Amino acid sequence: MAKEMQKFYISHGSNKFIVELSSNSPTLKELAEVIEExxxxxxxxxxxxxxxxxxxxxxxxxxELKVCTKSKIMVIGKKVDLAxxxxxxxxxxxxxTASEYLKKLEDIKQEIDGLEKGFLAKELxxxxxxxxxxxxxxxxxxxxxxxxxxxSLVLEESFVDARSNRKSLISKIxxxxxxxxxxxxxxxxxxxx
Numbered sequence: 001m002a003k004e005m006q007k008f009y010i011s012h013g014s015n016k017f018i019v020e021l022s023s024n025s026p027t028l029k030e031l032a033e034v035i036e037e038x039x040x041x042x043x044x045x046x047x048x049x050x051x052x053x054x055x056x057x058x059x060x061x062x063x064e065l066k067v068c069t070k071s072k073i074m075v076i077g078k079k080v081d082l083a084x085x086x087x088x089x090x091x092x093x094x095x096x097t098a099s100e101y102l103k104k105l106e107d108i109k110q111e112i113d114g115l116e117k118g119f120l121a122k123e124l125x126x127x128x129x130x131x132x133x134x135x136x137x138x139x140x141x142x143x144x145x146x147x148x149x150x151x152s153l154v155l156e157e158s159f160v161d162a163r164s165n166r167k168s169l170i171s172k173i174x175x176x177x178x179x180x181x182x183x184x185x186x187x188x189x190x191x192x193x
């Protein structure tokens with residue numbers, strides 16, 4: 001017995017198209033995935049409305065949601081902008097790198113705290129301070145490189161998420177640089193003792 005095709009009339013903005021599903025009891029997720037292919041709005045960004053009601057959950061069958069063949073379904077959601085997605089990927093990667101650098105900064109702080117408490121012999125102190133000062137300098141340069149990466153991103157005004165994420169990450173990295181500067185000052189204070 002051949003499966004009967006179920007038709008749904010979809011509208012997304014000014015675009016209108018027909019979706020056909022061959023399953024006898026298709027789920028909302030199956031419909032949403034086909035819609036994603038047609039109008040480039042990811043499933044997680046879609047809001048599907050039929051007869052004034054938002055369709056949820058994705059696991060429900062269309063029959064359970066009282067959506068029958070030839071129903072009109074409106075799609076609300078933002079299309080994927082590949083340029084913005086690429087910018088967001090770069091921002092996420094930069095954030096991960098900044099978090100790794102922060103761990104290095106925290107390790108340096110622990111070493112400084114240990115030196116302040118006198119956990120190192122006086123004859124080894126000068127050599128250790130020189131090494132820590134080099135580590136801090138390198139770390140500050142690495143943070144500055146991350147700021148350059150973020151500054152080089154060209155973000156259109158419509159890239160609201162990317163702009164917001166970049167701004168908060170720049171603020172966070174500047175805080176890390178301030179912490180590194182404070183640690184550098186502390187190293188100089190210890191070396192004067």
